[in-house]
Amino acid sequence: MSLFSKDPGSVRSKTGFWPNNRGTIIGVSVLAVVILIVPFTASSSLMNIAVFSMIFALPAIGLSLLMGLAGQVSLGQAAFFAIGAYTHAILLQKFEMPGPVAAVGGVVAAMLAALLVGLPMLRLRGHYLALATLGLGFIVMIAVREWEFTGRTTGIYGYGRPEVFGIPIDNNGLFFWFVAPFVLIGLVLALNLTRSRAGRALSAVNDSELAAESLGVNTYALRVKVFTLSAGFAGLGGVFYAYQVQIVSPQVAEFHVSVELLLMVVIGGLGSVWGAIAGAFIVELLSEGLRDLIPAIIPGATGEVQLIGYGLVLILVIILLPGGLYQVVRTSWAAIRRRMGSRPADAGAEADAASEASGAASAPDAPDAPDAPRVPAVSTPMAAGEPILEVIGLTKRYGGVVAVDDVSFTVPAGRIMGLIGPNGAGKTTCFNMITGAISPTTGTVTFLGEEVQGRKPHVGAVRGLTRTFQNLQSFSSTDVVGNVYMGRYRKGRAGIIRGMLGLQGREQYRHEEIARDILDSMRLGDVADLAAGDLPFGRQRMMEVCRALASEPALLLLDEPMAGLSGGERELLAALLRALRDAGLTIVLVEHDVEQVLSLADTVAVLDDGVLIAHGEPEAVRADSAVIVAYLGTDAEEAEHELKELEEHA
Structure with missing residues (x-):
């Protein structure tokens, strides 16, 4: 096979679309x-x-x-x-x-x-x-x-x-x-x-x-x-x-x-x-x-004095031309193509492309009553109901501050578990310890029978533990389909040698097609080739969910995935999560929209000040006085009284 890699043609590099074989x-x-x-x-x-x-x-x-x-x-x-x-x-x-x-x-x-x-x-x-x-x-x-x-x-x-x-x-x-x-x-x-x-x-x-x-x-x-x-x-x-x-x-x-x-x-x-x-x-x-120049300016200057010239040039380039010659060439070529009235070769480099991106990003949200989304491939390594994730005694201390205190729960396969609690309750810290982003002070996290606490996130990820983030973590150097393509990383096999020799064209093409199919299923196909940063916040959220699904996870951890979504997008995502659960995927969901969690989840765990105060079926958790206290800030007697009033009105 040729040393020149066969390129899908539409996924961007750090500086634009991936250059094609012909170029x-x-x-x-x-x-x-x-x-x-x-x-x-x-x-x-x-x-x-x-x-x-x-x-x-x-x-x-x-x-x-x-x-x-x-x-x-x-x-x-x-x-x-x-x-x-x-x-x-x-x-x-x-x-x-x-x-x-x-x-x-x-x-x-x-x-x-x-x-x-x-x-x-x-x-x-x-x-x-x-x-x-x-x-x-x-x-x-x-x-x-x-x-x-x-x-x-x-x-x-x-x-x-x-x-x-x-x-x-x-x-x-x-x-x-x-x-x-x-x-x-x-x-x-x-x-x-x-x-x-x-x-x-x-x-x-x-x-x-x-x-x-x-x-x-x-x-x-x-x-x-x-x-x-x-x-x-x-x-x-x-x-x-x-x-x-x-x-x-x-x-x-x-x-x-x-x-x-x-x-x-x-x-x-x-x-x-x-x-x-x-x-x-x-x-x-x-x-x-x-x-020749330095000795003329500084008589007798030789050797390392020449570094003065290099230093000045380096400073000027960084200040005046941070993108170097490549930026000049890209900008000039984009201007020529724009002047000729043809489509830019590099959408990310042109103001017109940015305008198009903004227009597309401002496109109407998902319809208020969306059709059921197509379900991407789902990995089901365990029978429904068997424990896929076990958290025992999970604790995280920062000096004298206890962010998470002795939290234990089990997530059965093929179920949706909601993890809720007031702001600062420790939900994201729990996520970070489960996925390996931070190490727990004490406690164990067992995923598919293997302890993963304190290990790097890629260890759990290669086994099928994938997450999204409370604060968006998009790959801004590529486009939307490039972001979702990265979700296919653990499914690929080509390494550096194969990549340099261009021996991975079929693998790249197959994974990009899967990425596009997932975007289509989530009503993002129309923005697949736009820069990820050009999308509005809600659609970037949806893109991040698509990226996680592209990895075909065995366990999907979603950290506030509905934050910033429109009503139609929320319905679409909720329908997708139900369909994924029915297909056998296990999901742990952190969300501030308590009613949405209670309507989606099979079981719900509640954290307050880092302590697990309730864990059970949604209706039982809804009626738990400790949960009402945590959310309303009242004492136990007032909570009992308010709960009775709610039951009477019901």
Whole structure:
């Protein structure tokens, strides 16, 4: 099968619709033609810049995947670049290994180093990870400078240029062609990854890590894999660097190299693989210019003073052009298409598309008397009535505050259990402990016979425990169908390797079709291709329910799903929940609309100040004096009196 993945065509990436196969082929073909022409037309100085642009494009592509896709800021990409270069040079010079073997060794060494340091470091987040990778860069730089095996400050040298089919690669034109095929292949692999199941999952993690994990995404493992892959790209760039300069010294691991790579990604546009290649060329041009400009402005300035120029450029790009060149290209292309009067290629990038989205979002709500919705596929791993979820002694303390106190209940399979209580009663905290979002202080949560308390949300999710959220957790970087598609994550099998090779087209297409069917059943088919953030609040709620149903859960936990819904949407959702219960799905429902819960639920549990005060059938709970006290704020005698009055009026 082709390296170019077959794409469904309508699901967006972080920056717009997923690019289709045709666009990738055209873009790569144009770049290949340019690569063929450059050595015949460029001057010697420009040719030198072009060669180093190709070399640094590889680590820039890796860093673009890490920062733009995985959302991890790394200031240590130069460390892996240096590890690849040093390993390659050492294997060539000291062990006299064949060039291909030495090259593979350099890439593998960089990836192994990334795996070893990534396992602990990627548990960090944000600026902590950036500082940790910065420290890694300094460690590698000092190690190669002080270690005799790496030649100390002299470095490794004495090996020759490579040969291809007996032809020595002894000039910049040939070396440019030597590197270019690897850049093109790396470009295609990276583009495929951004469209793949793993790429979409990483994009979702950037939007809402908790929501992604609740759909079965092991975010930590995925980030480690992308971190390691990014280092592989850097190591390969280091291999070509070692060949080009024919000497590897500690300068290759210095901080300014990481700054250059970061600048390439930012100038090109975060999340854009194409932008990384363009950014590499621009930064190499900038680097040559700064070598002449800085000494002219600051007499005698050399070395790291050049970083001043990089810093100024980086600041200006972030302030004036936060989306980089990719944003300029998208905006310009959208303007051209709009001026030509045709449909925009990227709806998310244009004001017209935003207007259309707002119009569609303002479309009439679901009808007041909707037909019964079609029921999506339901997973029923247990016979009706058997305990699918057992909560025993669940307690959560925050210092001296007890949010949930010794709560125990059992949820039978094939039933709807309502969990109600006044504001601040501990309902969402219970949900969070059951799903793994937070760890309980004490107590156990057993799902399908396995204890899941204190474990990450993806552990329960892969077994069929799925939830929605009180505060919307939509994936804003994609459209509505892309959100629901993510619900299919645990049903997919394609990993990073299959995604990069484009070997998952059928799986993607099948899951997207299922996602669209679910949206149609919930009257959201007309907005499937709109950006999720363009929908009104109520329809985003419905979308989140669709996303949860797409995972075919065994147990569905809904945290205030009717908040913000119109009357017609409430009826539609209530009809769906009844149909799902009849089909065998188990549901736990938290909702402020007590009457709606009592009309839907088979059993109801009531929390008040973190304590379970009632649990039973709806009518029994309705008549419980402790429940009336909790909701009305009266004492027990007044509650009894009000209850008698209600019974007399009834």
